[in-house]
Amino acid sequence: MANKKNNYQFEDLLDKHQLKKTSSRLRVLSMLASKNVATSQPDLEGVLGDVDRVTLYRILNAFEEKGIIHKVFDLSGTANYAMCSSDCEENHHHDEHLHFNCTVCKNVYCLDDQHLPGVVVPEGFKTEAVSIYATGLCPKCNKKSTAA
Amino acid sequence: MANKKNNYQFEDLLDKHQLKKTSSRLRVLSMLASKNVATSQPDLEGVLGDVDRVTLYRILNAFEEKGIIHKVFDLSGTANYAMCSSDCEENHHHDEHLHFNCTVCKNVYCLDDQHLPGVVVPEGFKTEAVSIYATGLCPKCNKKSTAA
DNA sequence: AATTATACTGCAACATTATTGCATTTATGT
DNA sequence: ACATAAATGCAATAATGTTGCAGTATAATT
Numbered sequence: 001m002a003n004k005k006n007n008y009q010f011e012d013l014l015d016k017h018q019l020k021k022t023s024s025r026l027r028v029l030s031m032l033a034s035k036n037v038a039t040s041q042p043d044l045e046g047v048l049g050d051v052d053r054v055t056l057y058r059i060l061n062a063f064e065e066k067g068i069i070h071k072v073f074d075l076s077g078t079a080n081y082a083m084c085s086s087d088c089e090e091n092h093h094h095d096e097h098l099h100f101n102c103t104v105c106k107n108v109y110c111l112d113d114q115h116l117p118g119v120v121v122p123e124g125f126k127t128e129a130v131s132i133y134a135t136g137l138c139p140k141c142n143k144k145s146t147a148a
Numbered sequence: 149m150a151n152k153k154n155n156y157q158f159e160d161l162l163d164k165h166q167l168k169k170t171s172s173r174l175r176v177l178s179m180l181a182s183k184n185v186a187t188s189q190p191d192l193e194g195v196l197g198d199v200d201r202v203t204l205y206r207i208l209n210a211f212e213e214k215g216i217i218h219k220v221f222d223l224s225g226t227a228n229y230a231m232c233s234s235d236c237e238e239n240h241h242h243d244e245h246l247h248f249n250c251t252v253c254k255n256v257y258c259l260d261d262q263h264l265p266g267v268v269v270p271e272g273f274k275t276e277a278v279s280i281y282a283t284g285l286c287p288k289c290n291k292k293s294t295a296a
Numbered sequence: 297a298a299t300t301a302t303a304c305t306g307c308a309a310c311a312t313t314a315t316t317g318c319a320t321t322t323a324t325g326t
Numbered sequence: 327a328c329a330t331a332a333a334t335g336c337a338a339t340a341a342t343g344t345t346g347c348a349g350t351a352t353a354a355t356t
Contacts, residue, residue: 020323021323022322042313053335057313058334073221077225077227077313078225098269100269103276111270114269114270117266117267119246119265120263121248121259121284125248125282125284126284126290127282128282128283128284129284130282131280132267133280133281134269134275134276134279135276137276138273139271139272143272167304168304169352170305170352172304173304199305200305201342202307206344207304225313225342227342
């Protein structure tokens with residue numbers, strides 16, 4: 001899996017972006033990399049336990065600025081965070097993302113590798129980034145609902 | 149303009165959805181209909197002045213449930229509201245919306261009539277709705293930046 | 297027009313998500 | 327080991343959104 005990185009790789013990642021290698025940061029990275037769905041700040045806070053809320057926000061913001069992670073809002077407007085695919089660079093994220101928010105389990109799936117169609121905006125608008133957001137049933141919940 | 153409606157039309161709209169015709173609701177409707185950009189709850193609150201925050205939230209939620217307006221989150225995760233195009237029905241919104249969030253003026257433009265390409269999701273996912281979200285410069289801010 | 301039932305509103309309190317300032321601690325280069 | 331800059335934790339505050347309940351307005355009935 002492209003996003004699967006071991007701890008040395010996380011340290012390199014922090015080095016590369018001139019971020020200090022603290023245990024909190026490494027834990028956030030391995031946490032996010034281990035999931036194929038975006039994670040909300042509250043969820044992260046719950047898992048990380050003893051990391052301060054504020055620190056977590058600051059870590060997430062720093063990572064986002066550096067292009068290590070990206071932020072996506074779920075159906076209820078809460079920010080969720082996920083690792084960027086490798087071709088994201090500082091302040092220059094991959095232009096198009098496909099996110100899928102399951103209406104049952106509420107998970108936000110990042111489907112960055114999916115082919116996306118070009119989007120045409122009206123004359124006068126200048127597009128910098130496009131994100132496509134689908135809602136519905138994820139494979140897991142879809143299976144359950146058809147089985148029932 | 150398709151969304152331009154007079155007060156009688158707003159009253160009809162409320163009638164149709166079994167909502168009582170209160171002045172607050174009529175003001176919210178005419179406010180939203182007069183703009184081609186989505187409006188945040190704080191902005192609405194500011195304009196409407198003496199309508200209670202809670203009432204406003206409840207009006208917006210009621211309208212959303214009835215399919216009169218729809219909610220879209222801007223870059224900072226704040227909910228913005230806009231009139232639905234006429235083919236939205238109760239609990240069955242138009243499947244695809246194109247929204248454009250200007251990075252300068254922060255306005256969220258609803259471009260519902262724009263032709264949208266089909267989006268392909270991976271095997272197993274079952275899409276219920278798709279919304280496409282573009283960020284960049286709106287015509288007004290684009291003009292200003294090229295002029296400067 | 298008065299009465300009544302229901303829906304709506306406003307207030308207070310609370311919940312959640314996010315930010316700022318500052319003192320303390322930690323990481324890292326020398 | 328030391329110095330410095332960065333990162334953290336705590337307290338306080340802000341912004342956004344929700345809930346309960348009492349009072350008020352709407353609209354149907356008579």
